[in-house]
Amino acid sequence: MRRDIFQAIADPTRRAILALLAIQAMTPNALAEHFNSSRQAVSKHIQVLADCEAVTPKQTGREIYYHVNANKMKEVDKWLDTFRKIWEDRFNQLDDVLTDL
Amino acid sequence: MTHETEILKDPNNKQLNITRAFSAPVEKVWKAWTEAELLDKWWAPKPWKTITKTLDFKVGGFWLYCMAGPNGEKAWCRVDFTAITPAKSFDATASFCDEQGNVDKNFPPMNWHNVFSATATGSKVEIVLSFDSEADLEKIVQMGFKEGFTMGLGNLDELLAE
Numbered sequence: 668m669r670r671d672i673f674q675a676i677a678d679p680t681r682r683a684i685l686a687l688l689a690i691q692a693m694t695p696n697a698l699a700e701h702f703n704s705s706r707q708a709v710s711k712h713i714q715v716l717a718d719c720e721a722v723t724p725k726q727t728g729r730e731i732y733y734h735v736n737a738n739k740m741k742e743v744d745k746w747l748d749t750f751r752k753i754w755e756d757r758f759n760q761l762d763d764v765l766t767d768l
Numbered sequence: 769m770t771h772e773t774e775i776l777k778d779p780n781n782k783q784l785n786i787t788r789a790f791s792a793p794v795e796k797v798w799k800a801w802t803e804a805e806l807l808d809k810w811w812a813p814k815p816w817k818t819i820t821k822t823l824d825f826k827v828g829g830f831w832l833y834c835m836a837g838p839n840g841e842k843a844w845c846r847v848d849f850t851a852i853t854p855a856k857s858f859d860a861t862a863s864f865c866d867e868q869g870n871v872d873k874n875f876p877p878m879n880w881h882n883v884f885s886a887t888a889t890g891s892k893v894e895i896v897l898s899f900d901s902e903a904d905l906e907k908i909v910q911m912g913f914k915e916g917f918t919m920g921l922g923n924l925d926e927l928l929a930e
Contacts, residue, residue: 747777754775758790760809760813765790768792
């Protein structure tokens with residue numbers, strides 16, 4: 668299965684996990700408390716996020732805290748940049764068409 | 769005078785809002801969006817070209833066109849019109865398809881809601897692009913990439929140079 672940032676954010680629970688982790692690093696147990704789904708289900712989502720390198724585990728004492736990997740999240744912004752460029756080019760050409768109308 | 773293209777993404781990744789001002793009055797902008805001869809002049813960023821096969825601008829009608837690349841590549845798209853308020857707004861659903869207009873189900877359709885309005889200096893167009901499924905972001909992004917690939921090869925050089 669393909670593992671990239673888009674896969675990471677394709678699921679609403681995973682987006683919610685990322686939103687929580689963006690505020691502060693958390694342990695899987697602390698994260699699971701925010702969701703109605705089982706701890707196992709939440710763990711699975713965390714695993715997908717880790718596989719996609721959207722989050723990184725860091726050992727602190729006996730606990731593992733998950734952090735958001737900000738660089739990876741930028742891939743989405745990159746896609747949006749391409750999208751923006753397409754529309755900007757398009758609209759600049761429309762300006763020319765309108766001038767001639 | 770240059771106008772900024774504003775693009776906002778909703779937090780759920782389900783919707784994109786695009787706003788752009790124009791110096792021309794609404795009537796002209798509306799014409800440029802709804803007449804094949806004019807659409808063909810601006811819809812595809814250079815060096816790509818838009819070639820309209822058919823355009824039936826009415827509710828239930830559709831625009832069938834291809835994006836033609838400099839090396840003979842062609843990507844077919846169809847835009848089905850679902851609501852029209854003349855010179856004010858129109859709604860449509862955009863899909864990838866073949867030359868006959870048979871929709872490619874591998875890509876989720878994109879819904880457009882385009883609103884045209886007058887401003888003190890001309891007009892503006894507000895576009896809401898939305899997707900049926902918010903969990904489908906990956907596909908949507910792929911479609912964005914396909915669209916980016918199809919239309920934005922001119923930009924690709926720039927991107928690669930970065």
